Amino acid sequence: MKWSIEHKVLTGFAVALAILAVIGWLAYQSTVSFMHASTQATHSQKTITALEEIFSLANQAETRQRIYLISGDERHLAPRRAYIDRIHILLGKIRDTTAGNPGQQALLRRLDGHIDARLALLEGVLKVRREQGFEPARLKLMAGNGEREMEAIHETVLQLEKGETARMQQWVDASRENSDQMLIIFFVALVSVAIFFGVLFLFIVRELAERRQAEEQRALLMHELESANEELKNFGYVVSHDLKAPLRAIGSLADWISTDYADKFDDEGKEHMRLLISRVYRMDGLIDGILQYSRVGRVKETIVAVDLNRLVREVIDLLAPPKNMTVSIVNPLPTVMTEPTRIQQVFQNLLSNAIKYMDKPEGKIRIACVAEGTQWKFSISDNGPGIDQQHFEKIFQLFQTLAPRDRVESTGVGLALVKKIVEMYGGRVWLESTVGKGSKFFFTLPRTAAIPSQPKEHKT
């Protein structure tokens, strides 16, 4: 299947667009995953910062307590409460950011436990200091496993930090790998789109060059056709003037010879002169036929509304059929938009054939018309001699006759003319016939205006 250039170019652009769409989709996917990784890394970063703050707060809280233990000044206990609250808020935050990571969550629960234990321990020491004084409190502090709990907190925080750092590294790595992949895909896709457009461009350039060449050839051909057409037109003119003049001279001279020297000719000589003159008439008829045939489509007439009922009756009157023939119009004929002379030639030739070749004592010729789709279908039927099916094509060719010209004088132009006119209007002509029974000629005309489908002619 040969695709038109429009199809090819459109397909090319569609493929290029598809490639761009795929790249776009990949870029979107990549950006989404990068954003996800970046969010995760930020979470880890926040978690680490929060853990460090917790450890620092725990230390500060303890330091404050120690100062209180030594000095007994209640003011130093005031920020402690805030520190503890802050620790709990931070723990909550970490719980949120590490949600979905069971290992970290478990560590976090452990850290929670250690911190609570450590705070409970300190609370106990504070209580003793407040109620019993410095020495019992110091003893209680020394006896408790405060140092161990603090170590455990430190240990847990470090573990949590290590986990988060690993996780952050993991995200950063994934995102870098993703970016690298994306860069390669982008590069490959852009290069392939560039190559694709390059090929498309070359292809279009080549196609345009081919097209231009074809156009040049067509212009040349058109020019040749125009000059051939011009020559044909001139040929018609030459035939009408230059061939007819000597023919007329021959006719006249033959006439004068047979008149002036009538007494000098014997019967055979007179017969020869008669044949000579009749052949002059025949040749004259043929030349007229050629002219008539070549004039169709060459000479334009104004398109007018033609009432075929009237036109066909005029044609019948003109042909003056003999008394033994009846020519009837079966049903009312339409009014068509066409060139009156041309449509008249169609009816005149078809009807005159029917009359000329009629071989029955009572000739019946019938004209009818039916609407068929977008066309009128006309028929002219007769009960004449009929035509053998093998001649159906031949009779529409120029100068083809079925009877010897000496028997029935005919140029063989009529049906060729009918065919040329009907086809010029976008119609069709054909026949049905039974030898011995008669013929029925059909032709169609468009029901809309019958405009001759001829290329524009150059006026010279």
Next chain:
Amino acid sequence: MKITNKPILLVEDDQVDVMTVKRALKEIHVTNPMVNLENGAEALKYLRDPKNVKPCIILLDLNMPIMNGIEFLQVAKHDAQIKRIPVVVLTTSEEQQDKVNSFDLGVAGYMAKPVDYRQFVEVMRTIDAYWTISEMPQ
């Protein structure tokens, strides 16, 4: 012809056609003298020469060498001295364009030369009959 002393001007290059016209005029007993010229240029020269008697009618062929019938009409019909002389075109051409051009230039008639000499005699008989009845300016 109504005026029998004035010549008939035949502008025609074909010898046999000239013979045909002469023979036909003789056959229908037209006694006017006949002047035959071969083309439009010669006809104009003749018509503009004050020594020559102006013809009562011009029979004009269209297809001629040097100056054809239409070209002759284009000049003659714009010449005040010539334009009133009736011109009957006698031609082989049945081209619509030739008819249009001829009548645009004010011809008095347009006859296609028939191949049949008998018919030609009838054409000439009709032309004579018409110009025998028709009035003409002096």
